[in-house]
Amino acid sequence: xxxxxxxxxxxxxxxxxxxxxxxxxxxxxxxxxxxxxxxxxxxxxxxxxxxxxxxxxxxxxxxxxxxxxxxxxxxxxxxxxxxxxxxxxxxxxxxxx
Numbered sequence: 001x002x003x004x005x006x007x008x009x010x011x012x013x014x015x016x017x018x019x020x021x022x023x024x025x026x027x028x029x030x031x032x033x034x035x036x037x038x039x040x041x042x043x044x045x046x047x048x049x050x051x052x053x054x055x056x057x058x059x060x061x062x063x064x065x066x067x068x069x070x071x072x073x074x075x076x077x078x079x080x081x082x083x084x085x086x087x088x089x090x091x092x093x094x095x096x097x
Contacts, residue, residue, distance in 0.1 A: 002037045002086040003053050003079060008062060010075030017070055025073045027091075033080065035088035042096040050096035054079035068097050 010028050017025040028034075038050035049055055054063050057079050067073035 002035050002083045002088050004033055004035050004081050004083065005054070005063070005065075005077035005079055007032050007034060008076040008078055011073060013070065013072035014067065014075075017073060019069075022067075022069050025067055025070060028073075028075075030075075034077070034094060035083075035086075036094045036096055037086050037088060038096050052096060053082070055082075 007028065007030055009030060014025040014028050017023065036053075038053055042050045044051070052063065052065070054061070057063060060078065062076045062078060064076055065074060
């Protein structure tokens with residue numbers, strides 16, 4: 001499954017990232033909708049959920065995220081909706097880890 005979030009805030013460290021494999025962090029923006037896929041091995045084998053997916057969060061709850069590979073690139077987002085069948089666009093798409 002996938003979860004759509006609206007980014008609320010992000011640290012300035014994301015824009016400073018220039019390592020080739022991590023340049024995607026430069027394109028994160030407040031107010032953008034991002035789509036995050038929950039796939040094995042990030043999925044809990046008992047609950048079949050990914051940690052941090054905001055399962056019990058309503059749309060008003062602020063949730064925290066952190067980029068893999070740069071713990072200083074972090075921020076907050078709000079859950080918009082969960083999609084049982086992923087249809088994430090190629091841009092602004094991520095996976096839980």
